[in-house]
Amino acid sequence: MKLIKKTIPLAIVFVFGILTLLTYYVPHKHSVDFLETMNKWENIVTAFAFFLGLISLFYAHSTKISRKADGWGYSLFVFVGFLAIIIPAYISKGKNMNGAELTWMGWAFQYIYNPLSATMFAVLAFYIVSTAYKSFRIKSLQAFVLFVAAMFLILGNVPLGQIIWDKMLGWTGYNISQVVDWIMHVPAVAGKRGIMIGISIGAVVTALKIIFGIERQYLGKD
Amino acid sequence: MLKDKLNAVLKIDRRWIFLALTVVLFGAIIHPLGLLSKNIARDTQNAYEFMDKIPAGSFILLDLDYDPSTAPELSPQAMAVARHAFRNNLRVGVVTYSAGATGLIEQLFAVVPGEFKKEYGKDYVILPYQPNAVAVMTQMASDLYGIYDKDKDGKDTRSMPVMKGIQNYKNISLVVCIAGTSITDIWVAYVGDKYNVPFIAGVTAISQPGYGPYLQKKQMRGLLGGMKGAAEYEHLIKTPGKGSSGIDALSLAHVMVAALIIVSNIAMVILKYL
Amino acid sequence: MIKHKVFLTLFLSLSAVCGLFAAKPAPAAKKAASLPPAAVLGGVTAADMPYDVGGAVLLRWAVNPSDTPATTYTVYASSLQAGGWVEAESFASTAKTGKDIDLPFWAWDGSASEHAVKIELTNFFGEIKDGDVFHFKVAALENGKLVAESLPLDASTTSNWFRLDRLNNVVMLLLVTIVFFWAVSHAKRKGLFIRRIAGLDAIDEAIGRATEMGKPIYYVPGIGDMTMVSTIASTFILGEVAKKVAQYDTTIKVPHYNPVVMTVSKEVVKQAFLEAGRPDSFREDINQFISSDQFSYAASVDGMISREKPAACFFMGYFMAESLLLAEVGATTGAIQIAGTDSESQLPFFFTACDYTLIGEELYAAGAYLSKDPMLQSALKAQDFGKLVVMISVALGVILTAVGALMKWGAFTQTIADLFKAY
Numbered sequence: 001m002k003l004i005k006k007t008i009p010l011a012i013v014f015v016f017g018i019l020t021l022l023t024y025y026v027p028h029k030h031s032v033d034f035l036e037t038m039n040k041w042e043n044i045v046t047a048f049a050f051f052l053g054l055i056s057l058f059y060a061h062s063t064k065i066s067r068k069a070d071g072w073g074y075s076l077f078v079f080v081g082f083l084a085i086i087i088p089a090y091i092s093k094g095k096n097m098n099g100a101e102l103t104w105m106g107w108a109f110q111y112i113y114n115p116l117s118a119t120m121f122a123v124l125a126f127y128i129v130s131t132a133y134k135s136f137r138i139k140s141l142q143a144f145v146l147f148v149a150a151m152f153l154i155l156g157n158v159p160l161g162q163i164i165w166d167k168m169l170g171w172t173g174y175n176i177s178q179v180v181d182w183i184m185h186v187p188a189v190a191g192k193r194g195i196m197i198g199i200s201i202g203a204v205v206t207a208l209k210i211i212f213g214i215e216r217q218y219l220g221k222d
Numbered sequence: 223m224l225k226d227k228l229n230a231v232l233k234i235d236r237r238w239i240f241l242a243l244t245v246v247l248f249g250a251i252i253h254p255l256g257l258l259s260k261n262i263a264r265d266t267q268n269a270y271e272f273m274d275k276i277p278a279g280s281f282i283l284l285d286l287d288y289d290p291s292t293a294p295e296l297s298p299q300a301m302a303v304a305r306h307a308f309r310n311n312l313r314v315g316v317v318t319y320s321a322g323a324t325g326l327i328e329q330l331f332a333v334v335p336g337e338f339k340k341e342y343g344k345d346y347v348i349l350p351y352q353p354n355a356v357a358v359m360t361q362m363a364s365d366l367y368g369i370y371d372k373d374k375d376g377k378d379t380r381s382m383p384v385m386k387g388i389q390n391y392k393n394i395s396l397v398v399c400i401a402g403t404s405i406t407d408i409w410v411a412y413v414g415d416k417y418n419v420p421f422i423a424g425v426t427a428i429s430q431p432g433y434g435p436y437l438q439k440k441q442m443r444g445l446l447g448g449m450k451g452a453a454e455y456e457h458l459i460k461t462p463g464k465g466s467s468g469i470d471a472l473s474l475a476h477v478m479v480a481a482l483i484i485v486s487n488i489a490m491v492i493l494k495y496l
Numbered sequence: 497m498i499k500h501k502v503f504l505t506l507f508l509s510l511s512a513v514c515g516l517f518a519a520k521p522a523p524a525a526k527k528a529a530s531l532p533p534a535a536v537l538g539g540v541t542a543a544d545m546p547y548d549v550g551g552a553v554l555l556r557w558a559v560n561p562s563d564t565p566a567t568t569y570t571v572y573a574s575s576l577q578a579g580g581w582v583e584a585e586s587f588a589s590t591a592k593t594g595k596d597i598d599l600p601f602w603a604w605d606g607s608a609s610e611h612a613v614k615i616e617l618t619n620f621f622g623e624i625k626d627g628d629v630f631h632f633k634v635a636a637l638e639n640g641k642l643v644a645e646s647l648p649l650d651a652s653t654t655s656n657w658f659r660l661d662r663l664n665n666v667v668m669l670l671l672v673t674i675v676f677f678w679a680v681s682h683a684k685r686k687g688l689f690i691r692r693i694a695g696l697d698a699i700d701e702a703i704g705r706a707t708e709m710g711k712p713i714y715y716v717p718g719i720g721d722m723t724m725v726s727t728i729a730s731t732f733i734l735g736e737v738a739k740k741v742a743q744y745d746t747t748i749k750v751p752h753y754n755p756v757v758m759t760v761s762k763e764v765v766k767q768a769f770l771e772a773g774r775p776d777s778f779r780e781d782i783n784q785f786i787s788s789d790q791f792s793y794a795a796s797v798d799g800m801i802s803r804e805k806p807a808a809c810f811f812m813g814y815f816m817a818e819s820l821l822l823a824e825v826g827a828t829t830g831a832i833q834i835a836g837t838d839s840e841s842q843l844p845f846f847f848t849a850c851d852y853t854l855i856g857e858e859l860y861a862a863g864a865y866l867s868k869d870p871m872l873q874s875a876l877k878a879q880d881f882g883k884l885v886v887m888i889s890v891a892l893g894v895i896l897t898a899v900g901a902l903m904k905w906g907a908f909t910q911t912i913a914d915l916f917k918a919y
Contacts, residue, residue, distance in 0.1 A: 053755030
């Protein structure tokens with residue numbers, strides 16, 4: 001059992017991890033072909049995994065409905081939504097447009113999926129505004145720096161802000177775009193680079209831990 | 223008394239803020255102010271200039287990876303970039319790695335090519351959706367037809383005039399990716415850096431600040447950020463579109479946020495020192 | 497390494513001799529009798545482009561000091577023994593010198609005194625096999641009029657086995673790997689100090705609170721796929737959290753965006769319950785697939801959180817715009833929230849809406865921190881070593897480049913830049 005559950009998977013991880021790493025340094029055609037084959041396999045695995053996902057989704061919601069668990073009515077919407085897209089897609093043979101005309105699927109996409117998705121993203125704007133109201137309070141020197149930078153960026157990002165800047169601070173001789181450019185390209189990039197470098201090194205070490213079988217929690221422990 | 227009121231201001235129910243934002247946005251949409259950005263961002267300008275210098279007849283790859291959620295911000299960008307490409311007689315190949323984008327791509331290309339009398343198969347091609355972006359990007363480095371031998375309708379791409387002489391990244395003058403997902407980083411890491419393909423991105427305003435390092439290192443030749451980026455690009459190609467019309471609402475919402483932050487700070491200072 | 501100086505000299509002399517022979521009227525030349533005779537462009541070499549997959553040839557010849565701004569060069573290629581010439585490249589006499597080839601000093605010795613042109617044969621002749629012979633010639637033109645032409649040259653391409661230009665990268669990788677193994681092999685000898693990470697210490701508190709309140713815990717692994725390091729790190733943390741959940745006999749729910757991640761997480765949770773001695777408490781529906789659409793996922797998880805009002809929410813992994821949507825809704829329910837992501841653009845949102853946030857590498861280190869496995873903890877040393885190397889390199893690089901620029905040592909600055917560049 002240990003051989004199947006641990007040794008073989010770890011050997012696969014090691015061999016394919018090293019080979020994939022080598023493709024970065026070996027430009028030979030065999031190396032390119034190997035990478036292509038691996039990518040195709042990955043595509044196939046992902047496609048099959050999607051079915052597993054679908055089964056899990058249907059199983060969870062059908063159990064909820066059959067048990068009449070709390071909020072089972074919402075679970076009905078999973079099936080209604082699924083059918084509302086799948087049936088038109090089947091009728092329209094997976095095409096959104098038929099010439100210049102919307103097909104059934106195109107209609108479902110444009111008038112059901114589009115507004116629902118856009119609404120969810122739009123909610124973000126409301127959350128950002130209320131979060132900004134609560135979080136930009138000057139309680140320390142650092143918070144003050146954050147406040148000043150935020151003000152510059154908010155004003156510099158839109159024409160109305162630019163007009164306000166010109167009226168109030170135009171005498172300084174600086175254009176708001178220059179200030180925003182400096183903030184975005186100097187301190188912001190410096191901070192981001194630091195985080196990126198830390199993350200990349202962390203990623204390299206994590207990759208080594210996985211390739212050499214030191215970190216194997218994702219396989220379940222011994 | 224004043225203190226209680228100020229405390230109430232600081233702890234205001236966030237639904238009042240939501241309501242205020244709704245009113246401001248509606249106001250701007252119903253009564254446009256006609257504001258236009260005076261200053262074009264450096265990164266938008268660079269994107270425009272790079273694209274403008276590509277010789278006519280060159281092939282560019284347009285990755286449109288936004289779904290309906292980010293479409294209000296990103297669709298105007300895609301439209302402006304496509305218009306610019308067709309105006310300069312570039313050949314365009316469209317790819318996508320998010321299923322939600324396919325319908326939006328069809329809608330966009332049902333409109334824009336017609337404005338420039340461009341023909342499908344001759345001047346542009348829409349390639350089918352593929353799920354695993356990294357695998358496809360790697361494959362395109364050697365032979366694009368290993369994945370895209372058929373277009374979205376199952377027609378043979380090799381025989382299309384638009385694909386003449388196109389084999390891999392070496393024949394592609396530019397990749398433009400307009401996306402609301404992490405695919406932009408994947409393009410930079412797996413394609414731009416590895417195969418030296420010039421790359422321009424269009425992203426949502428919320429993720430724009432994160433791309434500074436790529437721009438400095440020229441891993442990105444330009445960047446369009448949010449609706450503002452779209453409006454600026456529309457201004458540069460002298461074809462106002464949805465980006466320009468949304469800029470008023472964006473302006474007022476920004477000023478409202480600034481005002482709210484200032485009000486909350488004034489209230490806090492008064493509470494502290496009075 | 498292409499250091500063909502001797503070969504080049506030999507070839508130059510040979511070409512010159514060939515040039516003398518070629519200058520004699522050949523049968524083909526008779527056809528062009530009406531055109532003024534063009535001089536022979538000598539010293540052109542054609543060889544396989546090194547360090548690539550094949551299919552490209554590199555042509556080199558000396559820059560002619562008498563070239564004027566009106567001089568252009570055109571390179572022709574052919575796959576046939578005679579004729580079949582295709583224009584492969586055309587450029588001004590000042591362009592495409594040895595300096596323009598983007599290779600570091602240890603892999604390339606090009607100078608501004610020679611032209612170096614890379615011809616991608618696959619662009620013109622489709623698929624090419626190793627060893628296929630192609631023919632090349634270079635023509636010099638003055639205002640579009642032919643003034644000199646090289647003799648046809650033969651070259652074939654090969655698929656190379658090593659990217660010498662990435663040697664700096666190999667060295668860095670080897671160095672980190674050596675330190676990594678040293679750290680891991682010394683793991684058991686001494687204890688290792690790891691600074692406290694408040695977010696991870698709070699996990700116990702969060703699970704304890706959930707147990708007291710009798711409410712579930714939500715563990716959101718983000719929208720990354722299993723190839724992302726942050727998602728892998730998230731499954732490590734999930735294992736530890738699930739183990740504690742099983743020990744306290746609390747409920748945990750793990751909604752998924754990616755079906756592959758769901759399959760892996762299922763195994764991890766099952767194993768954690770087994771290790772905690774509570775395999776009977778494991779249920780298949782702990783891990784549930786929601787949707788592979790970003791905002792459908794966010795909407796659904798938001799709905800679940802607001803209906804069930806969990807005592808604790810964990811957001812660990814890769815997040816995009818849905819971060820604030822999830823964290824804000826979690827915050828309104830009064831749950832303890834612990835987030836961790838390597839997606840820097842989302843960190844600010846987690847900072848404002850969550851009680852604790854793990855930044856990038858803290859997330860990667862979490863597995864080692866929580867499991868207290870000495871081998872895993874020691875691997876963190878390799879991470880610190882990597883950071884030390886970067887810090888020293890940045891400081892030294894800045895100083896040396898600045899000194900080089902001030903003293904106008906072009907070659908020195910270039911060498912420093914080459915050393916740290918990714919090819």
